[in-house]
Amino acid sequence: MxxxxxxxxxxxxxxxxxxxxxxxxxxxxxxxxxxxxxxxxxxxxxxxxxxxxxxxxxxxxxxxxxxxxxxxxxxxxxxxxxxxxxxxxxxxxxxxxxxxxxxxxxxxxxxxxxxxxxxxxxxxxxxxxxxxxxxxxxxxxxxxxxxxxxxxxxxxxxxxxxxxxxxxxxxxxxxxxxxxxxxxxxxxxxxxxxxxxxxxxxxxxxxxxxxxxxxxxxxxxxxxxxxxxxxxxxxxxxxxxxxxxxxxxxxxxxxxxxxxxxxxxxxxxxxxxxxxxxxxxxxxxxxxxxxxxxxxxxxxxxxxxxxxxxxxxxxxxxxxxxxxxxxxxxxxxxxxxxxxxxxxxxxxxxxxxxxxxxxxxxxxxxxxxxxxxxxxxxxxxxxxxxxxxxxxxxxxxxxxxxASRLTPAELAWVSDSREGRGSSDARRRFALDFVGTLPQAAELRPQVTASAGKILAPIVVPNPATGGVRLGFELDPGNAPLVELRVQLTDGTRPVSETWLYRWVAA
CATH class of the missing domain: 2.70.98.10 (Beta-galactosidase; Chain A, domain 5)
Structure with a gap:
């Protein structure tokens, strides 16, 4: 030590x-x-x-x-x-x-x-x-x-x-x-x-x-x-x-x-x-x-x-x-x-x-x-x-x-979560990398919700660097002081990933 x-x-x-x-x-x-x-x-x-x-x-x-x-x-x-x-x-x-x-x-x-x-x-x-x-x-x-x-x-x-x-x-x-x-x-x-x-x-x-x-x-x-x-x-x-x-x-x-x-x-x-x-x-x-x-x-x-x-x-x-x-x-x-x-x-x-x-x-x-x-x-x-x-x-x-990452064996999981400036100063851009057992990216349906504001342009694309997929979306919080975000990938009928949660707080 x-x-x-x-x-x-x-x-x-x-x-x-x-x-x-x-x-x-x-x-x-x-x-x-x-x-x-x-x-x-x-x-x-x-x-x-x-x-x-x-x-x-x-x-x-x-x-x-x-x-x-x-x-x-x-x-x-x-x-x-x-x-x-x-x-x-x-x-x-x-x-x-x-x-x-x-x-x-x-x-x-x-x-x-x-x-x-x-x-x-x-x-x-x-x-x-x-x-x-x-x-x-x-x-x-x-x-x-x-x-x-x-x-x-x-x-x-x-x-x-x-x-x-x-x-x-x-x-x-x-x-x-x-x-x-x-x-x-x-x-x-x-x-x-x-x-x-x-x-x-x-x-x-x-x-x-x-x-x-x-x-x-x-x-x-x-x-x-x-x-x-x-x-x-x-x-x-x-x-x-x-x-x-x-x-x-x-x-x-x-x-x-x-x-x-x-x-x-x-x-x-x-x-x-x-x-x-x-x-x-x-x-x-x-x-x-x-x-x-x-x-x-x-x-x-x-x-x-x-x-x-x-x-x-x-x-x-x-x-x-x-x-x-x-x-x-x-x-x-x-x-x-x-x-x-x-x-x-x-x-x-x-x-x-x-x-x-x-x-x-x-x-x-x-x-x-x-x-x-x-x-x-x-x-x-x-x-x-x-x-x-x-x-x-x-x-x-x-x-x-x-030494594990505490990941679910039966579902895809989030290996990286990133946040930065969106398409305007008022918006925030999020990128989530999912790895694990997944269908093809085209078969995935992202479920993205926010407690306030608007979710814009959610998209799932393959990530060849990880062998998984990346989900990107923007948050327009409006005047909300904080927003609770919830994300999950499905195949259209059932969840195929863990549920990602995050609290965005205005600076």
Whole structure:
């Protein structure tokens, strides 16, 4: 993982977490967690349930002052020694690296090892860390943990990381031969709300000792915030993709009117559609370029992302969705021309609900941004209605981190979306490239609709460069401040492509 990739997530998270002021810096030792204790998912649920019945208490974990004040570069030099990763030499298929608190990660969390139905806390030992140019803590001073990293062996004696849980309820994973990219959250609460967003935090991690030569690793997490508590069981597998099975139960202290399940955060600065003009040699800068949805009725939707001039919130109503995710469909170096960040090497993430999620909507939040360090894209499932205080809420989903473009196998899909000036200054020209299984261009019937304004001159022509077709059309928005566009290719009787959606917003 290169420097800019790490800062992209960490700096954006540091601005969003809003917990830095909640943890007092102190040079006295932090309180040690309790000793060996019985543990299981039911035990964690019981504890979360009991906590929810008590008033919210501010976190009490303390980070020694000089570590709280470290720059991020200084913090990055402090690492658990690689040869001391837990289970590295036990042939268990996974290794665990506890992460220190400090710098932007000021909230102390507890980390436990689970073995045989019992949980034992990991104690701080300064000799287990490489400190770089930072002086280790003095005798008796404890530097708390802030999260965990998971490692998987490869050829030779390499143990590259593939997943990290750190900061609020954020976590991310990568795929072999790719880099870290977009991030996930255990829960989103009141995202983009006028009253402000709440950021629940994983305050404890319980990592289960894997079986010998295991193909999966499981951890549990306690979620806490002012409005709720939660118990999570998360199972990770790494193969051609990295799979994350998430099971959760929430315990609301108050009525919850706006939560986000399967929440994903990403970055879209600019691309060939809705481009923010920048003096930059790179043709595109983004971790993801679109939102993919498979509705409960089986329709496949593709919504290219934008970096708008004002906050934009889109809600795609549905019942029992089959999946949604943020994809990186641009997969060639030429799409980005960025030798440092290699945006084409970042994964897509697909959320697959387990069981029926009922009525609600996939929500897409697009936040204006002028820098690639900000995660300005959020997508999640918002259940309809409220969850009353005191009523437990459970859900489960599989999160697939993939190198794929999240495309439908049975339909043609949009490989590129482009926008520019039309035949007059008042009009906008769109060009959509469809690839996949398609009839001849002459047999295709474009279905192009707009919520306002007029659609002009839609035409489908072969694209020999892609082996597919290109659909071109113009939009005359008139005086409309925004226009919702919808495009689908049919053969005259049935759809042969995914449905392309886009919100055009007047500058």
């Amino acid at each position: 290169d420097r800019r990739d790490f800062l992209t997530s960490s700096l954006a998270s540091a601005m969003a977490f809003a917990f830095a002021g909640r943890v007092a810096a102190a040079d006295e030792p932090a309180a040690a967690p309790a000793g060996d204790q019985p543990f299981g998912f039911a035990v964690l649920k019981d504890e979360a349930r009991a906590l929810a019945q008590k008033p919210w208490a501010e976190p009490t974990g303390r980070v020694p002052a000089r570590f709280a004040d470290l720059s991020f570069e200084q913090y990055r030099e402090i690492r658990w020694k690689r040869d001391l990763f837990l289970w590295r030499n036990d042939k268990r298929g996974f290794a665990l690296e506890p992460l220190p608190a400090g710098s932007v990660y000021k909230l102390a969390v507890e980390v436990y090892l689970v073995d045989g139905g019992h949980a034992l806390p990991i104690s701080f030992d300064r000799d287990r860390f490489d400190w770089g140019n930072t002086t280790p803590p003095e005798d008796g001073v404890v530097l708390p943990f802030s999260g965990v990293k998971l490692h998987r062996p490869t050829d030779g004696d390499r143990w590259p990381e593939f997943a990290v849980f750190q900061g609020a309820s954020y976590f991310k994973a990568t795929v072999r031969d790719l880099r870290y990219g977009l991030t996930a959250r255990g829960l989103a609460v009141d995202t983009a709300s006028p009253d402000g967003e709440e950021f629940p935090t994983f305050t404890r991690f319980y990592v289960e000792k894997p079986e010998e030569n295991a193909n999966s690793i499981r951890l549990y997490a306690l979620l806490e915030s002012k409005s709720l508590t939660g118990a999570y069981r998360i199972t990770l597998r790494q193969g051609e993709e990295t799979g994350t099975d998430v099971e959760l139960t929430l315990f609301p202290r108050v009525d919850l009117g706006h939560i986000g399940l399967g929440a994903l955060n990403s970055m879209f600065l600019y691309g060939p559609i809705g481009r923010v003009r920048q003096d930059d040699i790179r043709p595109a800068v983004h971790l993801s370029d679109g939102l993919a949805i498979k509705t409960g009725a089986g329709e496949r939707l593709w919504r290219p992302l934008a970096n708008p001039s004002t906050l934009q919130i889109s809600a795609f109503g549905d019942e029992n969705p089959l999946g949604f995710g943020l994809a990186q469909r641009a997969r060639d170096f030429s799409d980005f021309q960025d030798l440092e960040n290699r945006w084409e090497l970042h994964p897509s993430a697909w959320v697959e609900p387990v069981g029926d999620w009922g009525k609600g909507s996939v929500v897409l939040v697009e936040i204006p941004s002028e820098s690639q360090i900000h995660e300005n894209i959020v997508a999640y499932w918002r259940p309809a209605g409220k969850i009353p205080a005191g009523q437990e809420f459970s859900a489960a989903y599989r999160l697939h981190w993939q």
